Amino acid sequence: MPMEDCLFCKIIAGDIPSAKVFENDEVFAFRDINPQAPVHVLIVPKKHVANVIEGAACGLMNALCGAAAQIAAQEGIDKTGFRLITNCGHDGCQSVGHLHLHLLGGRQLSETMA
Numbered sequence: 246m247p248m249e250d251c252l253f254c255k256i257i258a259g260d261i262p263s264a265k266v267f268e269n270d271e272v273f274a275f276r277d278i279n280p281q282a283p284v285h286v287l288i289v290p291k292k293h294v295a296n297v298i299e300g301a302a303c304g305l306m307n308a309l310c311g312a313a314a315q316i317a318a319q320e321g322i323d324k325t326g327f328r329l330i331t332n333c334g335h336d337g338c339q340s341v342g343h344l345h346l347h348l349l350g351g352r353q354l355s356e357t358m359a
């Protein structure tokens with residue numbers, strides 16, 4: 246199931262080290278290497294899918310959002326609030342071709358989304 250030459254598949258497999266914050270049967274989550282906020286976690290499906298279009302088509306988004314809610318509580322930002330982002334494709338500036346949600350929080354985030 247892992248995709249050869251996929252960075253996040255290698256992280257999930259433990260071939261590349263990461264700071265894991267959460268794992269269940271379907272989901273793996275770890276801290277972003279270049280954090281944009283005090284809490285910046287990447288939430289990825291263990292199954293390799295390229296982006297949110299493929300993830301939605303195979304019913305993975307519920308598991309990812311459920312994990313995001315659990316991680317937000319674990320990180321202590323469920324009450325203060327947070328942002329969940331998924332970049333898709335060229336115009337969305339997706340740089341890793343394995344679906345991931347960015348969970349950002351721990352400070353007041355900017356109103357600007359773009």
Ligand code: DGP
Binds near residue numbers: 287
């Ligand atoms: P995106 O641009 O939405 O595809 O986000 C990819 C994110 O992945 C970006 O915020 C940086 C993060 N990233 C890239 N390489 C690594 C890595 O080797 N380890 C970790 N923890 N994060 C990485």
